[in-house]
Amino acid sequence: DIQMTQSPSFLSASVGERVTLSCKASQNINKYLDWYQQKLGEAPKLLIYNTNNLHTGIPSRFSGSGSGTDYTLTISSLQPEDVATYFCLQRNSWPLTFGSGTKLEIK
Amino acid sequence: EVQLVESGGGLVQPGRSLKLSCAASGFTFSNYGMAWVRQAPTKGLEWVATISYDGSSTYYRDSVKGRFTISRDNAKSTLYLQMDSLRSEDTATYYCARAGYGGFAYWGQGTLVTVSS
Numbered sequence: 001d002i003q004m005t006q007s008p009s010f011l012s013a014s015v016g017e018r019v020t021l022s023c024k025a026s027q028n029i030n031k032y033l034d035w036y037q038q039k040l041g042e043a044p045k046l047l048i049y050n051t052n053n054l055h056t057g058i059p060s061r062f063s064g065s066g067s068g069t070d071y072t073l074t075i076s077s078l079q080p081e082d083v084a085t086y087f088c089l090q091r092n093s094w095p096l097t098f099g100s101g102t103k104l105e106i107k
Numbered sequence: 108e109v110q111l112v113e114s115g116g117g118l119v120q121p122g123r124s125l126k127l128s129c130a131a132s133g134f135t136f137s138n139y140g141m142a143w144v145r146q147a148p149t150k151g152l153e154w155v156a157t158i159s160y161d162g163s164s165t166y167y168r169d170s171v172k173g174r175f176t177i178s179r180d181n182a183k184s185t186l187y188l189q190m191d192s193l194r195s196e197d198t199a200t201y202y203c204a205r206a207g208y209g210g211f212a213y214w215g216q217g218t219l220v221t222v223s224s
Contacts, residue, residue, distance in 0.1 A: 034210035036152070043202055043217055044144075044152060049210035056212075087152050091210065095168045096154040 002026050002090050006099035012107045019075040021102045023088035028068050032092040035064055035073045038101075039084045047086075048073065080106055109133040109213045111203050116218030119193055129186040129203030129215055136184035137161070140206035143177060143188050145199035146217075153199070156188065157206055170196075193222045 003026040013019050023033065035048040046055045048064035051071060061076045075082055083106055088099040115127040129141070143155040156177040157166045165177050176189040186203050200219050204211035 036211070038152075043214040044211075045214070046210050046212050049212075050208075053209070055209070089152075089154075089210070094166050096157070098152040098154065100151050 001095055002029060002093060002097050004088055004090055004097050004099035006086075006088055006102050008102060009100070010103045010105075012105050013078050014107045015078055015080060017078045019078050019082075019104065021073040021086055021104075023066075023071045023073070023099050025069045025071070025090055025092075029090040029092035031067060032090060033064075033066065033071045034089045034091065035062075036087045036089060037082075037084045038087065044087065078104075078106070109205065111205065111213060111215035113201065113203055113215040113218040116201065116220045118221045118223065120224050121194060121222055123193055124189070124191045125193060125220060127188040127190070127201055127203075127218060127220070129188075131184045131186065131203075131205070134205070134213075136179075137181040141177075141179060141186045142204045142206045142211060143186075144202045144204055144211070144214075145197075145220075146202070147196075147199040150199075155201070158186070190220070193220075195222050198222045 005024045007022045031051040033051050036044040038044040052064045063074050065072050085101045085103045087101045110132045112130045119125050140159050142157040158177045162179050174192045178187045200217040202217045203215045205213045
């Protein structure tokens, strides 16, 4: 199985700050990497698919990049409504595997 | 508007069965693969199973293989998850999600399954 390692586990940042979240795969996942946002008590929501494609309706302050085993989600200017846990998911091979998540809070 | 509505969760004893349903609307159900993803209380997300658009292909995580069955009824725009021989470690909120090239683009609100005696 492909292991997905997210870092950091917890991040505290200020409003307006640029934030970078990392996801590392145990092997090449050929850019089949998605990012999901889950707010407290809600279902997850797709932000980015296939490394760098913004899902419909997602603000442009969210962006993704990466290749091979290393992937990044960037929030260009953190907003209060971005408080959530962020998960990465690899869809390159079965079984699909999620990272353990990065919990993001406002400082 | 895409909507996915799960039902069928509840409290069940270990070793018993439960069947979850996910009613889809707002898109052509028969054009998309579908998936179940679960989340144990205070834990992360865990993929459970995926079914192709026509039901001809199914995929499972090892821990549920042989116990869970994913299926679909395209005429009813409904996805199912038959869960047999339930264990305490299956306790979780179960989400259905629309699968495809663009990831799990839409999710239901989830249904809670609690396995306990």
